[in-house]
Amino acid sequence: MKVLVVDDEPQIRRALRIPLEAKGYEVSTVGTGEEGVVAVAEQQPDLVLLDLGLPDVDGTEVIRRIRGFSDVPVIILSVRDAQSDKVSALDAGADDYVTKPFAMEELLARARAALRRAGPDEPPQPTLSYDRLEIDLARRLVTLDGEQLHLTPTEYALLEALVSNPGKLLTHQWLLRRVWGQGYGTETTYLRTYVRALRRKLGDDASSPELIVTEPGVGYRWVGESR
Amino acid sequence: MAAENPSPISRVTLRAIGIGILATMTAAVLAAAVSQLSTNPQSGAALAAAEVAIFMLGVTVAAVSGGLWAGVVSALLASVVYPIVESEGHSFHVDFEQPQQLIASVVFLAIAVVVGLLVGNAADERNRATRREREARLLANLSGKMLSGDVPERVMDEFVQVLLEPLGLATCQIAVTLDGQEIEAKAARTGLAPGGPTEVIPIVVSSVPLGTLIAERPAGRRPLTRDERLLLEAATRQAAVALDRARLDARARLAQLDAETNQLRAAMFSSVTHDLRTPLASIKAGVTSLLDLGTRHDDAQVRELLTTILEETDRLNRLVGNILDLARIRAGALIPKRVPTAVDEVAEAVVARMRPRLAGLAVDLQLANDLPEVPADPVQVDQVLTNLLENAARHSPRGGTLRIHIGRADGAVRVRVADEGPGIKREEREKVFEAFYRGRESPESPGSGLGLAIARAIVLAHGGRIWIEETTGGGTAMMVDLPLEWSAEETAL
Numbered sequence A: 001m002k003v004l005v006v007d008d009e010p011q012i013r014r015a016l017r018i019p020l021e022a023k024g025y026e027v028s029t030v031g032t033g034e035e036g037v038v039a040v041a042e043q044q045p046d047l048v049l050l051d052l053g054l055p056d057v058d059g060t061e062v063i064r065r066i067r068g069f070s071d072v073p074v075i076i077l078s079v080r081d082a083q084s085d086k087v088s089a090l091d092a093g094a095d096d097y098v099t100k101p102f103a104m105e106e107l108l109a110r111a112r113a114a115l116r117r118a119g120p121d122e123p124p125q126p127t128l129s130y131d132r133l134e135i136d137l138a139r140r141l142v143t144l145d146g147e148q149l150h151l152t153p154t155e156y157a158l159l160e161a162l163v164s165n166p167g168k169l170l171t172h173q174w175l176l177r178r179v180w181g182q183g184y185g186t187e188t189t190y191l192r193t194y195v196r197a198l199r200r201k202l203g204d205d206a207s208s209p210e211l212i213v214t215e216p217g218v219g220y221r222w223v224g225e226s227r
Numbered sequence B: 001m002a003a004e005n006p007s008p009i010s011r012v013t014l015r016a017i018g019i020g021i022l023a024t025m026t027a028a029v030l031a032a033a034v035s036q037l038s039t040n041p042q043s044g045a046a047l048a049a050a051e052v053a054i055f056m057l058g059v060t061v062a063a064v065s066g067g068l069w070a071g072v073v074s075a076l077l078a079s080v081v082y083p084i085v086e087s088e089g090h091s092f093h094v095d096f097e098q099p100q101q102l103i104a105s106v107v108f109l110a111i112a113v114v115v116g117l118l119v120g121n122a123a124d125e126r127n128r129a130t131r132r133e134r135e136a137r138l139l140a141n142l143s144g145k146m147l148s149g150d151v152p153e154r155v156m157d158e159f160v161q162v163l164l165e166p167l168g169l170a171t172c173q174i175a176v177t178l179d180g181q182e183i184e185a186k187a188a189r190t191g192l193a194p195g196g197p198t199e200v201i202p203i204v205v206s207s208v209p210l211g212t213l214i215a216e217r218p219a220g221r222r223p224l225t226r227d228e229r230l231l232l233e234a235a236t237r238q239a240a241v242a243l244d245r246a247r248l249d250a251r252a253r254l255a256q257l258d259a260e261t262n263q264l265r266a267a268m269f270s271s272v273t274h275d276l277r278t279p280l281a282s283i284k285a286g287v288t289s290l291l292d293l294g295t296r297h298d299d300a301q302v303r304e305l306l307t308t309i310l311e312e313t314d315r316l317n318r319l320v321g322n323i324l325d326l327a328r329i330r331a332g333a334l335i336p337k338r339v340p341t342a343v344d345e346v347a348e349a350v351v352a353r354m355r356p357r358l359a360g361l362a363v364d365l366q367l368a369n370d371l372p373e374v375p376a377d378p379v380q381v382d383q384v385l386t387n388l389l390e391n392a393a394r395h396s397p398r399g400g401t402l403r404i405h406i407g408r409a410d411g412a413v414r415v416r417v418a419d420e421g422p423g424i425k426r427e428e429r430e431k432v433f434e435a436f437y438r439g440r441e442s443p444e445s446p447g448s449g450l451g452l453a454i455a456r457a458i459v460l461a462h463g464g465r466i467w468i469e470e471t472t473g474g475g476t477a478m479m480v481d482l483p484l485e486w487s488a489e490e491t492a493l
Helices: A010-022 A033-043 A059-067 A083-091 A104-118 A153-163 A172-179 A188-202 B011-037 B041-066 B068-086 B099-146 B152-164 B226-291 B299-330 B343-358 B378-394 B451-461
Strands: A002-006 A026-030 A047-051 A074-078 A096-099 A127-129 A133-136 A141-144 A169-171 A212-215 A219-222 B171-178 B181-188 B198-205 B208-216 B339-341 B362-367 B374-376 B401-409 B412-418 B465-470 B476-483
Touching (some): A002 A010, A010 A026, A010 A104, A026 A033, A033 A047, A047 A059, A047 A104, A059 A074, A059 A083, A074 A104, A083 A096, A083 A169, A096 A104, A153 A172, A153 A219, A169 A172, A172 A219, A188 B339, B011 B041, B011 B068, B041 B068, B099 B152, B099 B226, B152 B171, B152 B226, B208 B226, B226 B299, B299 B451, B339 B378, B343 B378, B343 B401, B374 B476, B378 B401, B378 B412, B378 B451, B378 B476, B451 B476
Parallel strands (some): A002 A026, A047 A074, A074 A096, B362 B401
Antiparallel strands (some): A133 A141, A169 A219, B171 B208, B198 B208, B339 B374, B401 B412, B412 B476, B465 B476
């Protein structure tokens, strides 16, 4: 597995390379956005870790250029305050973000999830099993503790969108378009109402979530670990 | 008397002539009526005396009510009319050679002049008194306004406005330079065309010229009288004194602000130095002992050192975040990027994220149903809730409960974060929102003293309010209202 680190700070590059290599990844590093786009084309990495605050090209622009020729998963590294930058980077095609300073285990977990999603298509799972929850995607049946849940078509579509992108941060805009259609994108109230209803039916507590995590102002992430 | 009308025959003169004529004619009619009362020729002398008395009365009335000129007109007319009336039934010719008639005319004129002059003097005296009173009132009024401690701009606005009417000005303006700042005020009376005689009076304080006052009379009117000009100068001197005072006040305020800023800066430096160095010291100590290959640590020791390093890194990160936020607030760069934000959702996410740090405390999160979204910056709302929770956790006893309630208030979404700590004394409640303030109970608490100051700055930038209430158990409840409506005119901070 090849990982490309794009960050202008040499210390960060070193701090990322050592633990990633220790985990068995092959790591290359560059310091500018231009070099980053070229490196993606030439080295064809399996994962890109991209700093949003690059000196030459805006991080969102880097993602857009990469997306012009590659579907490689991109995880953004950003500081806390650049919330709107994060959203636009995610909407431009980034897969996830971690906030600096981050714990290495968190970054590794995000990296694994991104690589898993991008990995060779596993035969589609007809059913997904979690601790108490089971989802039969073929028959569109959802059961909690063995009892069948009655979900509205919208709730089911929302659940399906979430579980088919495990670990990925899905932006409000992406979810609205996926569930409600292309004409939607800003109606976050709808989305919030349905997420709340879905959480209630799934028995998930937003203040100690085990299935759906809220990223305020950005979107939602499915964190349920399927067995 | 000041004549406002520019025409040579003023209205006042016309009025005097009118009164003179009217008074004498009335006297003539009365005298004629009296002469008809008796046909007895023996009573001629008494009758003549009565007629003279009636004419004298007429002249006196004219002089009293119309002044000197009305009396003179009345007297002259009476000199002509009296012989006609007097000779009625005797002879019909006017003859000033007749001593009786000549004496009568002289007496009439003398009465007219004496009474007219007396009345005129009294009237002049009255006018002068009225004017002096008006001037005194004007000056008192001005000095009241000048010393009100208002900003110089507003004081000058009032000043020029107050002068307009008493001095009959069309426009009045003032232009001064105060500590490099230019202040201008101008007032004009509606319905009066400017362009008349203009007075320019310098404004001087301790022989330093500050500017000028320009008073303009309406077009075509006479210039200010000497008295009016003196009044204007007196008023201008008052304005100069007021401006000087304002200048000194501003300097004093600036000096005080400077002192406060310096004090705050000193507090900030000592606090930040201490707070930044402490975690750095722990980290460096941990790392150097791990790097010291000469010493062997067992797994548990290594783990403990690493845990310390991790915790101190997090603490340092929070502190740096707070200092950056504060710097942003100070620089006036705390501008919320408003999007429809569900405060309840943010609260859930904050609680979820803070679970590890809230270990040992129970969290009771109550969210009202169907809470509306507020126009707010979700990152900043997150920051407010995080800071309130950190503060509450820090002051909670072990095993205590944090109660977070989010509901609706009048035109706002209301957040209440209550702890079971020792509470905050009433007199300290405002102070806890000041940067670098630490409660007396816990002067060495691990907080930086910035969290609540930042929370307040953010809430205010959102047009909301933050305050402290007491819980029934004596703990502290931090209250925040975030308004549902937001208009662009509301300025941040």
